[in-house]
Amino acid sequence: MKKINYKLINTLLVIIIIFLIWLMKDLWLGVLTKIIDILLPFILAFAIGYVLHPLLKKMVKRGIPKTLALVIIGGTVVLFISFILWLLIPNILPLIFEQTTSLFSSLIKFVQDLSTKHDVNLVGVKDAISEVSTQITSSLGKGISDGFISIINQSLGIITKLIIIIIVAIYFLSDMERIRDEFEKFLASRKNKKTLRYFRKLDEAIHNYVNAFALYALIIFIQYTTVFYLIGHPHYLLLGLLSAIGTIIPYFGGIVTNLIAIITASVISPKLLVLSIIVSLIFPQIDGYFTSPKIYNKSNQIPTILSIFAVFAGGALAGAKGIILALPITIILLTTYRFYRSEITSSIGKITKISKE
Incomplete structure (x- = not known):
């Protein structure tokens, strides 16, 4: 009588379970989405409290009463969010509409001048530009109108x-x-000192990332606000703020800001357009190859190629949310691997040895 191959049976059971989970993905993904929607505000609230805790400790150490410190921090957060909404919502959509309209008007005028100066019949080109302009501006106008109606409906x-x-x-x-x-008492009660050291190391790594991100965003805000102000761009404050917000997406967050800067500059003056293009070509290189690696590598020692791969992988797996969460998750995984490197290497070695047998 042949022996039962339990390894094969276990493998088949795992495959069947995975297949059943895949078949029911619409059901459990829907349930999971609802659970995440319910828990997300509380997760965000905990994350904000966790990030701001070192600031609260510093304020209390300097003699500020805890209640007053909480009021100051809460008021600052409210003012900051209000400032961002005030600056972005009323300005950015009308700005895009206005500048796009001006851009097409300039193109039509350029074609007319070229036709008159060189006695060339460019009526077809002018009509084509006018038609495209009408379609785009109509779409933008409808988008802005619908956007404001949607904002009013969803604002509450x-x-x-x-x-x-x-x-x-x-x-x-x-x-x-x-x-x-x-939490530390709970870990200590389990008499696992290494797990406690791991969470302390993870806590340090996360706070290092938050501090590095805040410093980098501040540097980018000051840098781009100053540069766009010096070259005479009228929307320097908005562009500086968008650049700072764009640092949430490592290496690629500033692309949209630079495109907005170039489009808006193109309908103001050729000089400003050239200067904006120069800024958009030079400063992202400085940020990507000097400022960002200098700050993040020093704080968390993340290889640049790993950061770029994490951003692409996050975008492929979870879209915009994945891109934003890519670097924090990478830091957590990298810190975990570095801390448990010997155990992970040993486990992989054992699995390899068993598979060979």
Whole structure:
């Protein structure tokens, strides 16, 4: 009688389970999406409280009462979010519409001047540009109109969510010290000192990333605001803010800002267009090959090629959210690997040895 091959049976069972999960993906993905939608405001609130906790500790150490420090931090967060919304929502969509319209008007005028100067019949070209201009500006106008209506319809829900997130974040921030102490006591009670050291190392790595990101965003904001102001761009503050926000997406976040800068400059003056193109070509190289690696490599020692791969992988797997979360997740995985390197290497060696047998 032949022996039962349990390894083969286990492998088949795993394949069947994976296949069943794949068949039911629409069901569990829908449930998972609902759960994430419910938990997301609380996750964001906890993340904000966790990130701001070192700032609260510094303020308390300097003699500021904890309650007053919480009020100052909460007020600053509200003012910062209000400033961003005030600067972006009323300006960016009308700005794109206005500058696109001006750009096509300039193109039509250029074709007319060229036709008159060189006695060339370019009526067909002018009509084609006019038709494209009408289609694009109509689409933009409808988009802006629909966008504002959508903003009005959704504003109550968005404001409610923001208020909930900020309030819960302040509660988390207020209790963060106790939460951390309870978590450390739980790990200590399990008598696993290495796990406790791992979470402390992970905590240090995450805060290093947050500090590096804040420093990098501040540098980018000051740099681009100053540069666009010096070359005479009228929207220097908006471009500086967009550049700082774009640092959320490593290496590629500034592309949209540079395109906006070039498009808006193209309808103002040729000199400003040339200067904007120079800025858009030179400064991203400085940021990508000097400023960003200098800050992030020093704080978390992330290889540049790994960061770029993480961004592409995050975008392929989860779109915009994946791109934003790519670097933090990479830092967590890299820190985990470095801390448990010997155990991981040993486990891989054992698996390889068993498979050969």
